[in-house]
Amino acid sequence: MNRHAIALQIRPEKFNDLRSGLGRVWNRLTRLMDDLEISNFSLWNIEDLVFGYYETDSLSPTPSEHQKAEFRSLEAEVGDSYRWISGPDREMRLMYHDFGIVRPNKELIRHRVFVTRLKGDFQEEYKRRHDGLIAARQGKVDPGPDSNFSIWNAEDYIFGYDEIDTTMETAETEEGRQATIQWETKMLEIMSWYTDDVDWITGEHHRHIVRIGCHN
Template structure:
């Protein structure tokens, strides 16, 4: 399975127009997704940012007719946003922990987050997360996290995670301290856009919202 991600910034004052146009093209868009076996498509919003995620089978490509359909759909929305990622290309994959992917999406909750990297800190961010992968080794994470990926473009970080609610356990005091230590260190190289660590810092950030999802 291939995982893909893209990101956009809504033009000033155009969020309502973006939502309206998304509703207008939704039937065309979902027909396009179904025809091309694009699954688990979702759109997420915080402040003026839009993050999109989707999956397809390995090696699946659009033919010329479907490329034209995709371009036409984007054109209908184009006046409401500017691209952060490069159209037609994935953002840089900064981290992954795909684990055991859950087919039953009714029993997951999402964690989607957004941050802004401090200038010159992209490679440090990548190195820290490469360290997590190396520490994990070849083992497959049984959960509760699955399909976890972190992407970067334009100085932004976007994270996507599917969490199996049947496997979640109460956080221990030790694991909470480990989280605090990691997040404190991360604040050296990035600034939060979403409210993931407001409980720790006492600051107030945006709550990420799911704008759309199509299985």
């Protein structure tokens, strides 16, 4: 399985145009995805940002000239309602992964999708810190509840996608809580949040990200 991520920024006052445009092209878009064997596709919105996640069996799907023309037609239909932060031809950088045991059945999956923004040129520092988490696992496969976790970067935006097996979730221990507070407080040195994931630590108030489209 190969994982991919895209992101776009909605132009001012254009959210409704984007949503209606997606509605007009959705059936054609999903047929194209089926033809290219794209699966587990979802789109998520927070403020003026949209994050997309999808999977393929091949390293990167190669559309035919006809399919490329169809994609261009779909983009034209949606119009100038957005700009690409990172599109299909310029994929986001994978900054972290904890894929664990991926559940093909998504019925008992809870999603956690989050967005942050780096406070400066901290891409490599962000990557270094998360590489340390990967090294600490020492090659062991995470049995869960996280079953398909990845974090992506484009420009100074950070997008995280996580599938959580709800049958394996347990109450957080006090030790785990303190470790989370320590980690997230340190990460606030280099990034700020769009989503509400650490509001319980900071006392701030952010919006919750919402899914605006999916195709399995």
